[in-house]
Amino acid sequence: xxxxxxxxALGERGVALLMALLRxxxxxxxxNERPAALFVQSELERVGLSARIFEGxxxxxxxxxxxxxxxxxxxxxxxSGHLDVVPVERQHWDLPPFxxxxxxxxxxxxxxxxxxxxxxxxxxxMQILAESGLTPRRDIIFAAVADExxxxxxxxxxxxxxxxxxxxxxxxxxxxxxxxxxxxGVRYYPIQIAxxxxxxxxxxxxxxxGHGSMPHRDMAVTRLARALxxxxxxxxPQHATGAMNRFFAILADTQPAPMRWVxxxxxxxxxxxxxxxxxxxxxxxxxxxxxxxxxxxxxxxxGSSKFNVIPGAASAILDGRxxxxxxxxxxxxxxxxxxGADLQFExxxxxPPVEQPDPASPLYDAICASLRQHDPEGVPLPYxxxxxxxxxWFSRLGCRCYGFSPHRYPxxxxxxxxxxxxxxxxxxxxxxxxxxxxLLWDVIARFTLDAxx
Ligand SMILES: [Zn+2]
Numbered sequence: 527x528x529x530x531x532x533x534x535a536l537g538e539r540g541v542a543l544l545m546a547l548l549r550x551x552x553x554x555x556x557x558n559e560r561p562a563a564l565f566v567q568s569e570l571e572r573v574g575l576s577a578r579i580f581e582g583x584x585x586x587x588x589x590x591x592x593x594x595x596x597x598x599x600x601x602x603x604x605x606s607g608h609l610d611v612v613p614v615e616r617q618h619w620d621l622p623p624f625x626x627x628x629x630x631x632x633x634x635x636x637x638x639x640x641x642x643x644x645x646x647x648x649x650x651x652m653q654i655l656a657e658s659g660l661t662p663r664r665d666i667i668f669a670a671v672a673d674e675x676x677x678x679x680x681x682x683x684x685x686x687x688x689x690x691x692x693x694x695x696x697x698x699x700x701x702x703x704x705x706x707x708x709x710x711g712v713r714y715y716p717i718q719i720a721x722x723x724x725x726x727x728x729x730x731x732x733x734x735x736g737h738g739s740m741p742h743r744d745m746a747v748t749r750l751a752r753a754l755x756x757x758x759x760x761x762x763p764q765h766a767t768g769a770m771n772r773f774f775a776i777l778a779d780t781q782p783a784p785m786r787w788v789x790x791x792x793x794x795x796x797x798x799x800x801x802x803x804x805x806x807x808x809x810x811x812x813x814x815x816x817x818x819x820x821x822x823x824x825x826x827x828x829g830s831s832k833f834n835v836i837p838g839a840a841s842a843i844l845d846g847r848x849x850x851x852x853x854x855x856x857x858x859x860x861x862x863x864x865x866g867a868d869l870q871f872e873x874x875x876x877x878p879p880v881e882q883p884d885p886a887s888p889l890y891d892a893i894c895a896s897l898r899q900h901d902p903e904g905v906p907l908p909y910x911x912x913x914x915x916x917x918x919w920f921s922r923l924g925c926r927c928y929g930f931s932p933h934r935y936p937x938x939x940x941x942x943x944x945x946x947x948x949x950x951x952x953x954x955x956x957x958x959x960x961x962x963x964x965l966l967w968d969v970i971a972r973f974t975l976d977a978x979x
Pocket of ligand 1: 608640641674701
């Protein structure tokens with residue numbers, strides 16, 4: 527049985543934990559997660575749990591804690607969140623970003639939604655479980671990790687490669703999802719079920735070298751520029767994915783006209799071109815367009831090392847992103863077909879997509895059931911993100927990862943999660959955060975205890 531809980535008191539406790547976490551400046555780089563990790567450890571030890579610190583580099587601390595279950599429900603559930611945050615431009619903030627300041631019902635601070643909110647919520651869940659003395663049906667692991675914002679090297683990657691036994695799980699709940707998203711009058715709660723893979727690709731064009739004083743028509747830099755121009759003006763071929771098929775099927779069921787007809791047309795490549803170019807607002811076209819194709823964005827350039835020498839080769843580094851079902855080699859083949867066979871492509875580094883074409887599972891059911899209980903009008907919406915999270919690493923140990931760190935905004939405030947994510951004035955609505963605490967607890971109780979609250 528789940529315990530009787532005083533949610534007024536627990537809500538305040540959750541807010542206090544989040545405020546304490548926000549005051550640690552864990553901007554990455556350099557990260558300096560250690561003091562925040564020690565705080566998390568002490569909060570776990572305070573309720574009788576043991577929590578271990580793992581460090582791959584000085585000050586880059588991860589903290590991991592396990593509540594053993596009886597195993598009757600299956601393999602472990604991993605609750606994961608990262609302790610580091612992205613940098614701030616203080617001059618653009620209305621309130622200081624590391625002081626946990628409150629205004630008009632909102633708590634401001636770097637990390638309020640990415641993702642110290644989830645770290646605080648998971649910490650509270652662990653404390654409630656420990657204090658209840660209940661034995662869950664499966665192990666529950668909590669990992670607060672370092673270094674997500676700079677690619678996970680000292681965080682989830684380090685744990686997965688060096689201490690897999692500490693974090694191997696059947697299911698994971700992490701970012702990005704669970705926030706309220708109002709679209710044409712309908713309130714959705716995205717649940718992340720997939721993320722794109724990454725491929726760092728070097729694209730090189732060749733030409734005749736020479737002296738800068740005598741230009742000619744066979745120059746590598748000119749060839750590279752032509753290719754980049756074409757790349758920047760093109761969309762790579764569209765590919766169907768289970769995640770996006772489900773996403774648009776739910777929008778077709780729930781959106782009012784005409785969006786219920788328009789949005790699913792994006793699954794048709796020819797119509798998608800026109801819709802993305804002309805019919806949709808630019809920010810929506812950009813975010814949806816990135817989820818329909820592989821992408822390659824030129825971000826770094828290299829030519830001659832001397833101003834008066836025409837180089838024999840010029841290259842660009844491409845930030846490539848691959849859809850589920852696609853490999854870096856598939857992406858290179860698409861680039862070759864678009865840009866010509868005389869360019870050279872070299873995959874310098876890559877990571878596979880996180881793929882879960884069908885989200886259905888007992889955990890997904892628990893998330894949806896709890897969401898409907900706490901917001902009967904809300905619509906759970908499985909989705910894919912174009913970026914990556916710690917799920918990219920934890921999924922390598924065979925775990926099914928869901929992004930769900932629930933909180934919500936009053937619809938009338940017109941807050942868009944995506945504007946605040948890594949944005950100025952990152953903030954969370956305090957009532958919406960408290961609502962999310964109870965919802966997350968409910969999901970975990972439903973999934974791991976005999977009954978929920
Ligand atoms: Zn994050």
